[in-house]
Amino acid sequence: MRSAPIIRLLGRTVVVLLLGFIILPAVVVAIAAFNDRALLAFPPEGFSLRWFVKAFEYRDFQTGFHNGLIVMLSASAIAVVVGTAFAFALDRYRFAGRGVIETLLLAPLVVPHFTVGLGFLILAAQLRLMRSFTVVIVCHVVLVLPFVLRSVYISLRNLDRRLELAAESLGARPARVLFTVTLPLLVPGVVSGWLFAAILSFNEFTASLFVTAQRTQTLPVAMYNYVREYADPTMAAMSLIFIVGTTLLLTLANTFFGLGRVLNVDDAR
C-alpha cells in the first residue's frame, strides 16, 4: 500500500525532529567547546581550541583519565572472564537458585548505581580498603557484569550445539571443542560484552562518586569536581573528547567484527 505524499512528508519530518532532538545536547556541547570566552555559554562568541588544551593539561583530568583506564581495563577484563564462565553455567547446567541468579544478573536496572556505590563504601570502610583501587574495580565489575553475561549468554543460546557434536565426532576432546569451535564462535558476543563493559565503566559516575578517593578518582568524578568550582568550556571540550573516543572505539570494533554482530542485533546466520 502506498501512503499519500503528505503522510510520508509528515513521517520524515517526525523522524528528522526526533533524531535532531537526540543529538541536540551533543551538538550544543560541541559548539560550546570551541567558545573563545571563559563561559559555558551558548551561542559561542569567537572560535578557540584553548579549552581542549586546558582539558588535556589539567592535572586532575590527567590522573582521572589514567585512573579511569586502570579501572576500566581491570574491571572489564574481570567481568569478561567471570561473565563468560557464568553464562556457560547458566546455559549448560541446571542448579539450585539458577532462576534467581538468571533474573538478577540479566536485569541490571533493579539495583540502582548509588545503592551499589553506598554498599561498597560501607564494605570498604569495614575492610579498611577506603583509598584503594580494589574497591573501585570490584564495584565496577558488579556494575558491568550483567552486560557481559547477557551478551555472552545470548550468543551461547544462538550457538548450534550440533557444531560441538560434529567436532566431538571428528575426535575432538572437550577442551579442543571449547577452544577451536565454541569460543571462536562466541567471539562476537564476548567482544560486544567487553565493549559495553568498558564504555560503561569508563563513563560510570554515580557509584564511582561513593567509592573513589582523591587518589583513585576516575575521569567523570574529576569532571564533577571541576564543574563544582569552575564554569568554563573545558567541560564541553572534555565531553567532545569522550564522544570522539567512544566513536573511535566503536569504529574499530566495526572494522574488525562488524557492528551488527558486535551489538548482537544481527541474526545468527
Added chain:
Amino acid sequence: MSTMPAEPVRPEAIAVRLDGVTKRFGDTVALKDASLKVRRGEFMTLLGPSGCGKTTLLNLVAGFLAADAGELFIEGALVTDVATSERDIGMIFQNYALFPHMTVAANIAYGLKTRRVARGEIERRVREVLALMKLNGLEERKPRQLSGGQQQRVALARALVIRPKVLLMDEPFSALDKNLRASMQVEVKEIQRRLGVTTIFVTHDQSEALSLSDRIAVMSDGEIHQIGSPQEIYRAPRNRFVASFIGEVSVLRAKLERIEGDVATVSLGDSRVSVPAEPLRGLNAGTPVDLFTRPEQLRIVAGDGAVTATVAAHVYQGGHVDVYADSPDAAGRILVRVPGDAALDAPVGGKVGIFPAASGAVAFPTE
C-alpha cells in the same frame, strides 16, 4: 520382535552391534531393548515415522546419548561407555553442521588434526577427498559461500577423510530440493559402495530407504519391527505396521481357509490367495483376516470381481493409471495400478470388479 533369523554371519564381519539397548527420556521409552547387527561395508537404513526412536538409536551409536541398558560394539570393541571423540565415527547432520568460521579445507582437515596426522599427510588426504567429492577450487571458501549441495559434499568429505569405522547420517537429504536430492542420493550411494564404508542412515522417507539400502530396519514406538533387504521388507512385511508403512497398500477383507506348512490360503468371494502362514498361525479356518496387497498386485475388470468397488478417482501417471476405489470389503481406499491408459475408460462412480493376484500378498489377523 527384534532381529531377523538371518543367515549366520562371521563375527568379524560385524561392524556395529547393539545388544538389548534401551534409552529413556523421563517416563518415555525412546528405544526399547533394541538389537541390531550392521555388517561391515553395509548400508543400513533406520526407517520409521518421527518419534520412532531412529535418531535416538543413531545418537547412541555416535555417543551423543548414553544408553540406560544394553551394550554397543563398534568393530568388536565394547564402546557403551566410550566418549564420542574416541569412537572413530563419521557423522553427517541434517543441517551439515559445518564450522562457519573455518574454510572448506580447514573443515575437512579438522578430524585429521585432532588425530595429530602429520601436516604433509593432512594436505595430501584433504586434496584426495576434495577430488573425490568434486570440490576442487572451493578450498578457501567459507561454508556460507557454498550451495546446499556443496555444503553436503563438504560434510561428507569431512566425515570420510578420517576413514571412520562407521558413517552415521541423520536425514542428510531432507534440506535439499527434489532434483538435487535425487542426484546426491545416487552420488552418496556410489561413494559409499566404492569406499566400502559401513553406513547407518536415518530417514522417514520409505522410497529413499528402498532405493539406497542394503538392509532396512523398520522402527516405530521405540521398537525395531523388522530388519531385512528392501525386497524382503516390501514383499514379506512381518506385521501390519511394516506392511502399511512401506510402499502403498490396500487392505481387503478376507477369510482364512486353511494353513498347510508355510503357506496359508485365504479367500475373497470366489478368489483364493496364497500368503505366508507365519502371521496367521493358530487361527481357525473361517477367521476374518486382512489381506495387504500392493497396487500392482490388483487387477480391475468390468462387472463382478472378488471385490466389487466404486471408482472414486483415476490419476493419470503417463505410463500407468492409479485407480482409487471404495468398497465395503476394504478397510480404507483401494489403490489399483493399471499399466497403459485403458483404465481411464472406467467411469468415476461406476462399479468395477477387483481381483487380487494369486500370490505375493500378505495377510494379518483382523484387528
